[in-house]
Amino acid sequence: MKVLIATSTGATRNSMEICHGIGKDQRLDLSVVLPDKVAVEKVYDPTGWLLVEQEQKGEEFLLIPVSLKDPRNPRKGFKWGHLLRVIRETGPEIIHVWEEPLSYRLFQFTWIRTLARSRAKVIFYGFQNVSFRWKWLQRIIWKLTWNHVSGGAMASSEAVENLRRLGFPHGGRLEHIFYGVPTNLFYPMDKRELKKELAINCRFVVGYVGRLVPEKGLDWLLEAVELLPPDVHCLVLGDGPMGAALEKRSSAPGLRDRVHFLGAKTASEVPKWMNCFDVLAVPSLTRVGWKEQYGRVIAEAMACGVPVVGSDSGAIPEVLDSCGLVVPEGNVEKLAEALHSAIHDEETRARLIQGGLRRVKEELSVHVMSQRLVEFYERILFIL
Numbered sequence: 001m002k003v004l005i006a007t008s009t010g011a012t013r014n015s016m017e018i019c020h021g022i023g024k025d026q027r028l029d030l031s032v033v034l035p036d037k038v039a040v041e042k043v044y045d046p047t048g049w050l051l052v053e054q055e056q057k058g059e060e061f062l063l064i065p066v067s068l069k070d071p072r073n074p075r076k077g078f079k080w081g082h083l084l085r086v087i088r089e090t091g092p093e094i095i096h097v098w099e100e101p102l103s104y105r106l107f108q109f110t111w112i113r114t115l116a117r118s119r120a121k122v123i124f125y126g127f128q129n130v131s132f133r134w135k136w137l138q139r140i141i142w143k144l145t146w147n148h149v150s151g152g153a154m155a156s157s158e159a160v161e162n163l164r165r166l167g168f169p170h171g172g173r174l175e176h177i178f179y180g181v182p183t184n185l186f187y188p189m190d191k192r193e194l195k196k197e198l199a200i201n202c203r204f205v206v207g208y209v210g211r212l213v214p215e216k217g218l219d220w221l222l223e224a225v226e227l228l229p230p231d232v233h234c235l236v237l238g239d240g241p242m243g244a245a246l247e248k249r250s251s252a253p254g255l256r257d258r259v260h261f262l263g264a265k266t267a268s269e270v271p272k273w274m275n276c277f278d279v280l281a282v283p284s285l286t287r288v289g290w291k292e293q294y295g296r297v298i299a300e301a302m303a304c305g306v307p308v309v310g311s312d313s314g315a316i317p318e319v320l321d322s323c324g325l326v327v328p329e330g331n332v333e334k335l336a337e338a339l340h341s342a343i344h345d346e347e348t349r350a351r352l353i354q355g356g357l358r359r360v361k362e363e364l365s366v367h368v369m370s371q372r373l374v375e376f377y378e379r380i381l382f383i384l
Contacts, residue, residue: 001027001028001029001093001094001377001378001381002028002029002031002090002091002092002093002094003022003028003029003030003031003092003093003094003095003096003377004031004032004033004086004087004090004092004094004095004096004120005019005022005030005031005032005033005061005096005098006032006033006034006095006096006097006098006105006109007033007034007097007098007099007105013182013185013267014181014182014267014296014366015098017180017182017184017185017366018180018366018369018370018373019032019060019061020060020061021180021366021367021369021370021371022060022061022370022373022374023058023059023060023061024060024370025370025374027374028374028377030060030061030062031061031062031063031064031086031090031092032061032062032063032064033064033066033078033083033086034063034064034065034066035065035066035067035068035071035074035078036065036066036067036068037067037068037071062090064086064090066078066079066082066083066086067079067082075103075104075105076104077104077105077108078105078108080108080112080115083108083109083112084112084115084116087112087113087116087118087120088116088118091118092118092120093119093120093121093381094120094121094123094377094380094381095109095113095118095120095121095122095123096123096124096125096373096377097109097122097123097124097125098124098125099124099125099126100124100126100127100128101124101126101128101146101149101152101154101163101168102128102142102166103124103126106122106124106145106149107141107145109122110122110145110148110149111145111148113148114148121150121151121380121381122148122149122150123149123150123151123152123153123376123377123380124149124152124153125152125153125154125155125177125373126152126153126154126155126159126163127154127155127156127159127179127293127294127315128154128159128162128163128293129156129158129159129162129291129293129314129315130162130289130290130291131162131165131166132166132289134166134167139167142167143167146167146168146169146172147169149172150172150173150380151172151173151174151175151380152172152173152174152175153174153175153176153177153372153373153376154174154175154176154177155176155177155178155179155293155294155315156176156178156293156294156314156315156318156319157176157318158314158315158318159176159293159315160174160175160176173379173380173383175376177369177372177373177376178299178319178363178364178368178369179294179296179299179364179369180299180364180365180366180367180368180369180370181296181299181300181303181360181364181365181366182365182366183303183360183361183365183366183367185267185268185271186271186274186299186300186303186304187271187303187304188275188304188305188357189271189272189275189304190275191275191276194272194275194276195276197272198272198273198276200235200276202231202232202233202258203231203232203233204229204231204232204233204278204343205232205233205234205235205276205277205278205279206221206225206228206232206233206234206235206277206278206279206281206339206343207234207235207237207273207274207276207277207278207279207280207281207301207306208221208234208235208236208237208238208280208281208282208283209237209238209270209273209274209280209297209300210237210238210282210297211238211239211240212236212238212239212240212241212242212243212246213240213241213242214242214285214287215284215285215286215287215290216283216284216285217283217284217285217311217329217330218236218242218246218283219246219249220283220285220329220330220332220335221234221281221283221335222234222246222249222250222255222259223332224281224283224332224335224336224339225255225258225259225336225339226252226254226255227332227333227336228336228339228340230258232258232339232340232343233258233259233260234258234259234260235260235262235273235276235277236259236260236261236262237262237263237264237265237270237273238263238264239263239264243261246259246261247261270300271300271304274297274300274301274304274306275304275305275306277301277304277306278306278307278342278343279306279307279308279309279339279342279343280297280298280301280306280307280308280309281309281310281335281339282295282297282298282308282309282310282311282316283310283311283329283335284310284311284313284314284316284329285311285313285329285330286313286314286329291313291314291315292311292313292314292315292316293314293315294314294315294319295310295315295316295319298310298316298319298320298324299319299359299360299364299365301356302323302324302356302357302359302360302364303356303357303360303364303365305353305356305357306353306356307324307325307342307343307348307349307352307353307356308320308323308324308325308342308352308356309324309325309326309327309335309338309339309342310324310325310326310327311326311327311328311329311330311335312326312327312328312329313329319364321359322355323352323355323356323358323359324352324355324356325338325341325342325348325352
């Protein structure tokens with residue numbers, strides 16, 4: 001089975017791990033398209049982008065660089081002529097666009113496939129779980145485009161339901177496949193030794209990893225930490241426009257010297273810091289036009305044997321299932337209570353740790369996602 005995977009925003013280390021997992025299947029002949037140049041800084045995502053200037057043939061797949069129309073704006077997609085050449089040369093049976101079902105990149109690959117007179121089935125992988133009102137021209141364009149798309153996988157069941165509500169054709173196959181995390185990077189480590197290495201001197205740690213933006217609920221988290229005992233500190237890994245305001249907020253008497261802003265960390269550094277957490281907080285807050293689409297850090301923390309407390313925004317409860325504590329978003333007292341329980345209640349803590357490790361192994365790892373994507377390819381190719 002010939003499969004062409006494509007992303008126009010560059011490949012992260014995590015997505016390359018997924019490609020390796022897919023490419024290990026001996027039934028697949030896998031090629032991966034990605035940009036040869038991106039001129040945009042990734043301020044809030046320390047994982048970085050993988051870019052290649054020349055074709056690279058590995059054991060699992062072939063990396064193919066293609067030029068973007070505008071390296072400063074990857075959303076404009078690839079140069080059409082370059083894509084046309086790649087599709088004709090690779091002759092894929094499946095074109096898997098790792099973009100949202102309403103992205104220009106999916107639109108581009110769908111119609112380039114037609115120009116190339118290829119019979120490849122086009123599919124996507126997305127996270128979008130928020131509905132909206134169509135403009136009449138949008139509705140026409142996407143109705144026509146989706147009629148040429150065979151289906152897609154979404155990171156949450158909420159996203160699948162949302163796409164059906166938006167009018168994705170019932171003839172197109174939609175499936176829910178969790179986004180996987182690499183367990184070769186995220187796994188339980190020696191917390192005591194890591195705390196010495198990273199000079200973490202506090203007794204108990206509430207951790208946060210992500211962007212410092214209003215919808216991520218950092219104000220709410222700091223209020224909850226203020227209600228916890230003084231020996232509980234908060235480590236904040238990430239960057240964003242709220243950084244200065246949050247640091248000022250953390251100078252209040254109840255938080256002074258208890259909240260530590262450490263900036264964004266690289267992909268190789270995050271697992272070490274995460275293993276030092278006693279609990280990970282994911283306090284996302286739903287906003288107009290946005291709610292939590294997945295929360296990859298949830299699975300990363302679980303893989304490290306760290307309990308997780310999250311709000312009920314978007315996909316968080318589904319990702320956590322019964323292996324984490326879910327609290328109503330914005331409820332400071334409930335969040336503080338859940339964080340305290342995850343740290344100090346031995347029975348609860350043991351249940352969350354063991355349940356999280358099991359959930360990653362069964363549902364949330366790169367290995368599981370890769371297997372399910374290959375099975376999805378087979379259903380798309382041989383059943384539709």
